[in-house]
Amino acid sequence: MSNHAPGENWVSVGKLEDIPPLGARIVRREGGNIAIFRAEGDRIYALENRCPHKGGPLSEGIVHGCRVTCPLHNWVIDLDSGEAVGPDEGVVKRYDVKLIDGEIYLHDAALKAQEAA
Amino acid sequence: MTQKLVVVGNGMAGMRTIEELLKITPDLYDITVFGDEPYGNYNRILLSPVLAGEKTIDDIMLNTEEWYAENNITLRKGVKVTEIRRDRRVVIAEDGSETPYDRLLIATGSRPFILPIEGVGLQGVLTFRDIHDVNQMLAAAKTGKKAVVIGGGLLGLEAANGLAKNGMDVTVVHLMDTLMERQLDAAAGAMLKASLEQRDLKFLMEAKTKAIVGRDKVEAVELEDGRKIPADLVVMAVGIKPNIELAQKAGLYCERGIVVDDTMLTYDGRIYAVGECVQHRGVAYGLVAPLFEQAKVCANHLARKATAAYKGSVTSTKLKVTGIDLFSAGDFAGGEGVEEIVLKDPYGGVYKKLCIKDNKIRGAVLYGDTMDGPWYFQLMREGTDISEIRDHLLFGQAHLGDSGHGGQESGVALLSDDAEICGCNGVCKGEIVDAIVEKKLFTLDDVRAHTKASSSCGSCTGLVEQLLATTLGGDYSETPKEKPICACTDLSHDAVREVINTQEIKTIPELMAFLEWKTPNGCATCRPALNYYLLCRWPEDYEDDSQSRFINERAHGNIQKDGTYSVVPRMWGGVTTPDELRAIADVAEKYKVREVKVTGGQRIDLFGVEKEDLPEIWRDLSKAGFVSGHAYGKALRTVKTCVGSQWCRFGTQDSTGLGIKLEQMTWGSWMPHKFKMAVSGCPRNCAEATIKDFGVVCVESGYELHIGGNGGIKVRVTDLLTKVETEEEVLEYTAAFIQLYREEAHYLERTAPWVERVGLAYVKKKILDDPENRKALRDRFLKSQRRAQIDPWKENATSPQRQAQFKPLRDLTRQQDLEGANA
Incomplete structure (x- = not known):
């Protein structure tokens, strides 16, 4: 997939190397930021930067495996599903994201969804 | 002039009375104690664990000879009193000595009951009453193979268990069809018998002993039905009787025991009596708890306080056989108007029966799970109306009340403060908890030393340990089980540090690989711990892993509920200057700090700083001479x-x-x-x-x-x-x-x-x-x-790479960013 262009509707938001391993950065947008996670094995995830519990910024949590622990009250969110790990209950909105040649692309539904909302 | 108090009997009841007396008034009497055993005072009820090899004689000594000396008590050990002359107020000992008294305390205890049959005088026929008996049993176990215990009551079973543990082949001969029939009903007795049989004890039930046979040494026990059971050792444990010979000879009024009133006074106004030798309101007790209650009352009157009265005891029993939990209290025989609630789980080894009359607990038998014994006992003694909780009664105290909060509490945490934990010594939960807290007790031995709880029969040890655990929370570590750091490993903090201290490992991934971590890169619990441990171990060359730090330590600020940060510049010793205050004021205005507050640690806290502004605010503060206040860190x-x-x-x-x-x-x-x-x-x-x-x-x-x-x-x-x-x-x-x-x-x-x-x-x-x-x-x-001591603020404010981490990866709210995105 390395030489494939991302195609339409994909927005470049930065390079993999700009995010520390097991770290996160945010993409700022109107109406709420998106957290881009660099998880175990350089897998990239994009989730709304808001814990379903009390709105904590998930991008500031400790990333472990494919999960993040919210910095405010230690809820653990599964990055794959966006769901809180039991016994807590809640779900975080996920966005399509892909990594091509070290470049991170976010699907612009992430922007449009916001405009529609 | 000091009065003379003479105590006949150096056992638990007598010495407890003296201890209680000394607590109230240490100097009232000149005290002399006669004891016919050649030892100090020891805990007779712990003879069973000594026989079973779980304790030593030293473990069960109560008062050392130094204790007697320190309290100015004359101890005449190994000296038997032969006569009390009430007319002259002296006691006469076998060595011919005469000791005068103003007050006399008789605490001669009880003697084992000896069956009136042939052969009881043979060598190898013992009772189970004192250290001497235990030593003889232990010696016999070394040479002999077969032992017969006559009597399947509490004492007989403890003796049988102890002998079996010493490698003997033990048969228990019991007259009745149920073991411990005074404490257990048939169902619980059968479960007890089955457990003991698993320990290779043999039982002959409804078997009456006719004679003990042998030439000069015991060879067998002969039953009424003609059976003969070969034996190298016979232990007779068929009961005890109050030891009243001395009192009778002195002309004191006795029935089964020495008759005392509610102040523990005998028919002679100068003579008190306590313990197993007395009969109070028609009852002679053979358990330790009543003796201690009597001791308290007796001491109160000896001390001339005259405010206490003994009104008899309701007793409960526990069998001291390690691994078998058994509790019995009150009357469980049934009868008119008595209802029974029973739970029986033979596979799980649990049996519970409560006898209830007029909505009050009359008796309880618990086998296998005795956790709620003290609670039932308390309800029984206090005559609590249980109609409201009847549905849940058998499931125990933990099932009462609000289940949302009761889940993690152990049973003992739910007991009220006046619930009795140690029946032997009459120690309530509140006393133990207060002692733990006020005297900073952390071990079982501490609690025993301070409160006496669990220091007699030891059967409440589990409850006391639970109290320690619930009172101290995480501080209590008597149980050697080391908890793992988190679910990512089975290793405890100490185990991990041990490895870090002995291995040359300097990164978290290497350490996790070495220790076979179960997760690829740990979790938010273990990673910060490992990062700290490695940093502490290798202060000069460990490369700090900021991704393993909590956000506050990564951002060198304190995250607040809205995701903004607070910033606290260091003010050495809480001292500041107008220049510093001016610099802080400038920074607060420049970055639109939403609140300025003085902290409990004498610093100034700036609230509501956006993450992106942190490097800037630090740069300004650094220029003014401040370093990070570390108000956010494990630091x-x-x-x-x-x-x-x-x-x-x-x-x-x-x-x-x-x-x-x-x-x-x-x-x-x-x-x-x-x-x-x-x-x-x-x-x-x-x-x-x-x-x-x-x-x-x-x-x-x-x-x-x-x-x-x-x-x-x-x-x-x-x-x-x-x-x-x-x-x-x-x-x-x-x-x-x-x-x-x-x-x-x-x-x-x-x-x-x-x-x-x-x-x-x-x-x-x-x-x-x-x-x-x-x-x-x-x-x-x-x-x-x-x-x-490299200031993290300065470091972060001057390194472009580090600064980048505080900025968004991309800001789509900015026009040029949006244009770039759409291009």
């Missing part, structure tokens, strides 16, 4: 000071100056948890040094050093470590203490629980008793400080 926080001798008319030393020196030495150091210090200039202690992790209280002659305080969830006052004379020493001891804590505490363990876990004595040993070690600790601390 040295602040050194709080009072004004001290420089201004205060009470100040004894320069507490402010010393605080500044301490803070300059220690700032920047990472710790297992946050670490707070204070220096007070005099014992008025305005800096509140005695609730800090490390506190200095200045006095005229030097400096008191206090450790392990906490003003948080559980307030704990510091322990005094020592007193030193110079500031140099204060600095040395501070550094040594901090380093000991850094090297040995678990991550996220404050000094208060740490000191309680390892003990003040341990800390003193490492720091006070060993000056070499103290200096080595100090040196290691100073070495690690060289790298730790």
Whole structure:
């Protein structure tokens, strides 16, 4: 997939190397930021930067495996599903994201969804 | 003139009376104690564990000979009293001596009942009553093979279990069809029998002993039905009878026992009696709890208080056979109007029966799960109406009430403060909890020493341990089970540190691989711990893993509920200047800080700073001469000071100056948890040094050093470590203490629980008793400080790479960013 262009509707938001391993950065947008996670094995995830519990910024949590622990009250969110790990209950909105040649692309539904909302 | 008190009987009842008496009035009497055994006072009910090899004679000694000497008690051990002359008020001993008395206490206990059959005098026929009997049984077990115990009651079964543990082939001969028929119903008795049979004990039920046969040594026990059971040893445990010979001979009124009134006085106004030799309201007791209740009352009257009365005891029984839980109390025989609630689970080995009459518990038999025994016993003694809780009664106290909160509490946590935990010594839950808290008790032995709970029969040991656990929370570590750090590993904090200390491993991934971590890169619990442990171990070359730090330590600010940060510049010792205040004011305005607040640690906190602004605000503060206040970290926080001798008319030393020196030495150091210090200039202690992790209280002659305080969830006052004379020493001891804590505490363990876990004595040993070690600790601390005191704010504010982490990866709200995105 390395030489494939991302195609339409994909927005470049930065390079993999700009995010520390097991770290996160945010993409700022109107109406709420998106957290881009660099998880175990350089897998990239994009989730709304808001814990379903009390709105904590998930991008500031400790990333472990494919999960993040919210910095405010230690809820653990599964990055794959966006769901809180039991016994807590809640779900975080996920966005399509892909990594091509070290470049991170976010699907612009992430922007449009916001405009529609 | 001092009155003379003579005690006949050096057993548990007599000596408990004397202990109670000494507590009330130590000097009222000249006390002489006669005991016909050649020992001090020992705990007779623990003879069973001695026989079973679980305790030694030394373990069960109650009062040493020094104790008698210290309390000015004349102990005539091994001397038997042969006569009491009431007319002349003297006791006459077998050595011909005469001892006069003003008050006499008879505590001669009981004797084993000997069956009136042939052969009881043969060699190898024993009873189970004293140390001598136990020694003989242990000797017999070495040479003989087969033992017969006559009597399947409490004492007989404990003897049988002990002999079996010593390798003997044991048969119990019991007259009735149920073991312990006075304490158990048929169902529980059968379960008990089955468990004991699994331990290779044999039983002959409804078997009447006719004779013991042998030439001069026992060879067999002959039953009524003609069967003969071969035996090298016979233990007769068919019951006890009050030992009243001496009293009878003296003409004291006796029935089954020496008859006493509610003040434990006999028919002679100068003679009291307590223990198994007495008969009170028609009852002679053979258990220890009533004896101790009697002792309290008797002591009260001997001390001339005359305010206590003994009204008889309701008793409960537990069998002291390790591994078998059995509890019995009250009347469970059934009868008119008595309802039974029964739970029976033969597979699970649990049986519970409650007998209820008029909505009150009359009796209880518990087998296999005796946890709620004390609770039922309390309901029974207090005559509580149980109709409201009847549905849940059998499931135990934990099932009562609000299930949302009851889940994690153990049964004992739910008991009321006046619930009796130790039946032997009459110790209630409240007394134990108070002692644990007030006297800072941490071990079972401590509790035994202070409250006497669990020090007699030991069957409430489990309950006392639970009380320790629930009272102390995480501080209680009597159970050697070490908890793993988290679900990512089975290893405890200590085990992991041990590996770190002995292996040359310097990264978290290598460490996790070496220790076979179960998760690819840990979790938010273990990673910060490992990062700290490695940093502490390799202060010079460990590369700190910021992704394994909590956001506050990564961003060097304190995250708030709205995702903004608070920023606290360091103010050495809480001292500031107009220039510094001006700089802070400028920064607060420039970055639109939403609130400025003074902290509890004498610093200024700037609230509502956006993450993106952090590097800028730090740069401005750095320029003004500030370094990070570490108000966010598991690190040295602040050194709080009072004004001290420089201004205060009470100040004894320069507490402010010393605080500044301490803070300059220690700032920047990472710790297992946050670490707070204070220096007070005099014992008025305005800096509140005695609730800090490390506190200095200045006095005229030097400096008191206090450790392990906490003003948080559980307030704990510091322990005094020592007193030193110079500031140099204060600095040395501070550094040594901090380093000991850094090297040995678990991550996220404050000094208060740490000191309680390892003990003040341990800390003193490492720091006070060993000056070499103290200096080595100090040196290691100073070495690690060289790298730790690089100001993180300055570092972050000047490195573009680090600054980038505080900015969004991309800002789509900005016009040019959006255009770029759409291109």
